[in-house]
Amino acid sequence: MENKIEFKDILLPRDTHFGIVKFMTRSWSPKKTLNLDKEYLPQDIKDLVLKSTYLDSILDAECVRNGVSKHQLRKEVVNYVEEIAMDKRMHVIRWMGVFFLKVSFMMKIGIFVNEPAVLKLKETMGENPVLFLPTHRSYADFCLMTYLCYHYDIELPAVAAGMDFYTMAVVGQMMRETGAFYMRRTLAGAPLYSATLRHYVRTLVGHYGAPVEFFLEGTRSRSNKSLSPKYGMLAMTLLPYFAREVDDITIVPVNISYDRVMEQSLFAYEHLGVPKPKETTGGLIKALHTLNDNFGDIYINLGSPMSIKEYLGHPELSAETLKPRDLQKLTDEQMTHVQKLADHVVTLQQDCTVVTITNLLCIVLMDSLYRNKVLCLQEVESQIGWLIKVLRSLGANVFERDVKSGIERVLTVHRSMMRLDKEKRLRLVSSALMNMTNDVQRKMKGHILKAETMVNAVPIIQVQLYINPVLHYCVPSALVYLIASRGNILKAELYTEYTLFRKLLKHEFFHLEGIEEANFNKALEYCVHNGVLSSSGDVLANRSGDKLHNRSGDELHFLLQWAVIPALTTLFACAEVMRECKKCEHKRALKRVQEITELRKCHPYCLSLDAISNCLQGLVHAEALLKYKVKNDMIYEVVPAVMDRCHHLISSIIPKLRLVFDDSNPVIVHQKQRARL
Template identity: 30%
Template sequence: MERNTKFVDMLEDRRRDCDFLWATRPMDPALPHMLPPDSVYDRERIMQAVLQDKQVKAAIDTIAKTTGVGVKDVENNARAMINEMASKADLATVRWIGIFITKAMKRMFSQIYINEIMLSNLKKETQISQAQYIYVPSHRSYLDFILLSYILFSYDMALPNIAAGMDFYNMKIVGELLRKTGAFYIRRSFSNDLLYKQIFRSYVNTIVSHSDRAIEFFIEGTRSRSQKSTIPKYGLLSIIIESLLQGDVPDIYFVPMSINYERPPEELLFVYEMLGVPKPKESTARLFRSLSILQKPFSHGRIFFNIGEPISANQFVDKAYRQKKILQPSFKIPSSVVENIAYLIIESHKKNTVLMPINIIALLFNEKIQTKPKEPYTLDLLIQDYQWFKSFVIKSLKALMYGTETTDNDMIKQEILESLKPHDELIVLDSSNTLKIKQRHKRMKQLNYSNIKGYPLSEQTLQIAVPAINIAIYSNPTLAFLTEIVFITATIGENGIETEVALERYELLRRLFSTEFAMRPIEDKALIKIEWEKSLNVLISQNCLHTVNDLIFIGNNTKLFSILHNIILPFIDVMYVTCILLSEWTERTSVELTDRTILVETQKEVERLIFETKDRCQHPYCLSLDLYNIAWSSLLSQGIIAYQKYTNTYRTDKVKLTYLIGALLELPLRHPTEIYVDAFPSIISTSSMDVQAKL
C-alpha cells in the first residue's frame, strides 16, 4: 500500500492550526439523510411518535391488564424509558468537546490516517441520496465511536445517532455530554421486558425514517479484546432492516468501517480480561485517572481508518417482502437476510483491515520464541524475516499494509524501529540489538478472587501469560487474511495426505472455528471446496505444499509452514482439552456441568498443561477465556452439548463428542519441541521490572 495513495494523516493540519478556532469555525454539517423539512423530527417529536406507536400502546395496555397497574402509571414508565433512551444532539457541546478531543488525539497518536477518497465519495453520495445511512465500524476500543465522531466533525459531516450502552449513561456528567454528541442509550438485556422492547423497536424505526442524521452501531456488540473480528450480533441490525419494510425510506445503506490501532488504549486491560480479571467499572473518576496516558507523546502510535463500499439493504429486501408486510403486519424479515448482511459487513471489516509493522513483528517474534528461543533474534534477522513475510501477505493474500513496498534494508529498518516506539513497554531491543520482552505483570494487590471469571491463576503463570498474550493480541489482526490457509496447515502430515481427507479435515476445522474467526457459516460443500482450493493454491505457490497425483505433501518452505501451523495450535488445543474434560466430567467432579464450571475447569487444566507437558496447550494464549467461551458456543451450536432448561445445566451427546475427539486426534499437529515456559526466561528483558499493570 502506497503511503499517500489513499490515506491522509488528518492530524497534520490540526498540528498547524489553533484548536479553538478550528472547533468554533463556521459550519453547516452535511446531513446524510435527505428529507423534506416536515419529515425531520426533533427529539420531542421523536419521543411523541414512539409513545403513539400502535405496538407501544398495545404493550402499555397489556402490562396494565396483567399487572393491575394503572394505564397512566405504565405510560409514565414508558415516557421515562424513551427519555432515558433518546439522543439530544447539540452542536455547541460537540464544539467544546472537540477542542479537548483534538488535543488528546494529537498527544496520544502520531498519525490518524483516513481513507479520504472513500470518505469524500461517501459525503458526496449522501447529498444526492434519500436513503438512510448506517455507519458500522469494527469495535476494537472504547475510542472507536469518539474517533468516528471526531473524523465526521473534522470533515463537516453531521454526527450520527450512536447506539451506546448504559455503562456510559451511568457516568456522571459524561453520560449527558455523550447524549449531546448523538448517543442514544440501550440497556444490555431487555428480552423479557415487553414495554422496553417495543419502545426500543419504535425508537429505532423512527430515527431510521425521520432523523436527517445517520445511525452508528457496532455489529460485533462489544469490543474485540483479541483484536480480531468477532461474530455479528443480529438484534439492532434486524430492527433497522425491518424499518425498510415500513416504506418510509427508499433504501438503507450500511457503511462498514475498519479501525486499526497500532496500540489500542486498553491494551493491557484486554490481556487481564482475557485471563479472567473483570474489567473496571466505567466511571467519570476512572475516566479522569485514565488521562495519565497523555503524559507520553505519541504513546499509541498510528490509527488507520478505512471505509468499505456501502451495502444496500434493497439487494436483500425485495418487493415480495414488502407486500407480505402490508398483508401481514407481524411479518418478519427472514433471519437468513439479516445474517447475510451481517457477514457482508464483517467480511468488509476484514478485507479493509490495514496491517501495521507491529502485527508482523509480533507474529515473527511469537514464532521465534516457540521454535528457537535460545537463538538471539537480532534486528538484522528481524529485518530479513519482516521483509519476506510482508511481501507474502501483500502479494499473495492481497492484504493492505502500512508503508511502501521496498527492498531497501535501511527503509525497512526505519519502518520497524518506528513501529516499536509505542511498544517500548512490551518489546525492546537490548544493547546487542536483540529483541526482548518486558515483564508487564506486577503482583496484583487486594484482588478480589470472588470476582475472577475463570480459575485463579498463580503469580508464576501470570508472569509468563501477560506478556505472551499481549504479543499474541498484536499478531491476531493478521488472521483477517490468514485464517483459511492456517486451517490447511493443520491437515497435512509429514507423509502427505489424500486430497479428499485433507478437504474433510478442512471442513471439520472450518465448522468448529467459524465462530472463533467470524467466518460465514457455509453448508454447501461445493462452496467450501472452492474456498479450500483457493487457499491451497496460495500455499502451493509459496512451496509450502506440493501435490503428486491425488496426494498433498509439505513443501520445502517449512519456515512459512511452521509459522502458519503454530498460529492455529492454541485454538485446536483448547477445543481438544474442552472435549476431553466434557467426556470425563462425571469421573472428574461431582459438580453440575454449567458453562461457568467448564470454563473454570478448562483454565485450571490448561494451566497444568502449560507447565507439565509438550503435547498440548504449550502457548499461554491457551489460557484466554475467549477461547473457552467460543469453544463452548461452537459445541452448543453443533448439538454436542445441550442446555437443560429445568435444571439450568448441560448434558453431552457422548456419541458426537467421541467422534469429535477422534477427529481432533487424527489431525497431524506438530507442537514445538521447546516448552514455552522454559523458553521464556531467555527472551525476557531484565531491566523492566518497574512496569506497573494498571488495573
C-alpha cells in the first residue's frame, strides 16, 4: 500500500525581506474550537476554578481532615492556580513568533505540514473542545503546534508544560504568556494541588475556545520510539465529556518527525547513563550558538480527527451522574476507557509517522555496518529506492521528493555523524574520545563504561535513533520470520511464540495487544508473499536456502534479521542477569546488564538504560519476573519455570551475525581529537 501525503513548507513564505515581522504583526482573527455565548479569557478560567463548587467541597473536606482553617486553605488554592494557569499576551506572542522564525532560519530548517489535514480540521472547529496529542521527541515540540496554529489562523493552544520550564527565569513567564500552563510531575501526597490542577484542566477544556495540547507519553522519548502513554492528563481532559458538560471532544493525533533532533548527542549519552543537564535560562542562552547550523526539515503530520462520542458512545448513567456536574469524578469503568483510548491514540500517532530520507539513509548505513561493507553512493541510492518500496508495502508514509538531492541534503545536516569519503563511499564518523569529569562519573546512572566503549557506542546509538521510528513497521514481520527460521513450524505454534515475544517487547515496541492476531496474519502474509517464508497448509518454513531466491529477497532476509537484534540481545542479557541473580534491585540489574553487554561487545544500543529497563518490564509483563517495592527500591524476582522458557526461546531466534562496531569495521571513520564531558 502506497500512502501519499501533500506536505507544504510553511516557513518558505516567510523567507523574504521583512517577511518575518510583516507576518507576525498582521491582523489575526483565529478560528475558535468552541463558540460559546460568552468568550472566556484566561482570567475568566481562573475565576471559574476558584469559585467552583468542587473546590469548595474539597476545602471543606481538607478543613475537617487537617484542622486547618478554610481561609488558609483557600489562599493555598489561589497560589496553586497562579502557579498552574496559562495566560495570553498578544504582544509577547508576536515577539516570540519573530524570535522563533529568526532561530528557525538560523537553523536552516523547513517545517513541512500535512496542509489538507489542517484545513479539514479547521473546517470542523467550533462545536466542541479539541485536544492536540503530538508525539514528543524534542523541546522544539512546544513551539511547533503553536506556530502552526498562528500560521493557519487557529486559536493558539493551551499547552501543558513541566515545572522544569516554570523555574527558568524569564522563559517560564514568556511561555505562560504564549499559552503554557504548568503541572508538577507527580500529584501523590498533595491532594489540594491535585484537586486544583484537575479542576483547572477540566474547566479549560470545557470553557476555553482553544485547543488543549499535551504529550500523551509524558516525557520526551529519548529513543525516538513511541512510549507507553501516561493516563492522568487524558483522564482530566475527558472528564467534561463523562460529566456531560460537553457533547463531544475531538482528539487529533499528531506525529512530529525530525531530520535532526536538537538533543541527538545528549540523548545518546543519556542512553549510556550520563545524566541530563538541568534546564536553565543561562544554559538555553549558551545553547543558542550551537543552533547556528543546518538541522534539516521537520515534518508535522496530523491524523484524522477522532470523535470521543463515536469511539466511546454516550456516557453511561452511574451513581456519579446523579451528583452535580461540578462534583462528578471518573468511575473505574470510565478510567478503563481512558486507558484503552490512550493506547489507541499512540498507535494512531505511529500510523502518522513520516519516513524521511534521514531514516532511510540511517537504515542503509546500519545495514552496511552489519555487513562490514562500505557502500558507494550509487549503491546507497539503489538501497534507498528498494527500502522505499519495502516500507510502503508495509504501510509506511514515505516522504521523498528526489532521492539524490535528499541524500546530499541529509549528509550536510548530519556531517558530524556520517559522510562520503574521497571515493564517494558512505562512512560513519566516530565520536571524539571523551574525558569524563569526576562529577559526571559520580552521577552516572549505570555501569561506568570505558572511554573506548563510549567512543564506539555514541555514533551507533545516534544512527539507531533515526532507525527506531520506522521499526514498528518491520517488527511483526521480523519476529514471524525469525521464529519460523529455526525449522518447520505449525501456524498455531508460531502464533503462540509470536504473542509471547510481543509481550516481552511490549515496552520496547509499543503495540495494542487486542489486535495482535490481525497484525500476526498481516506479517505472515507479507513474509510468504515476499518469499522469505514458504507455506504448505498450516506448516511454515524458511526459504533462505532457496536457489530461486532473488537479490531483493536476500536483502529482505537480512533486514528482517538485524531489525530486532538490539532488542533481542538486550532481552537475552536481562534474562541471563536475572537467572544469575534470582532477585535484585532495578539499579543493580541495569548496571549488571550494561557490564556484560560491554564485555561481550554486543550491539552498542544494548547498552541503553532505556532499552534495558524496557526489557526488564517486558519480562515482568510476560510473568517471568515479579516486581515489587521495598522502601524506595524496585525489586525484581525470578519466576524460574517461566524465565527458563523465555530464556530458551529468546536464545533460539537471535540471529547469528558477526557484529563488529569497533575500529576494525571499514565503514567507520575514526577521529583523533578529544572532547570533555
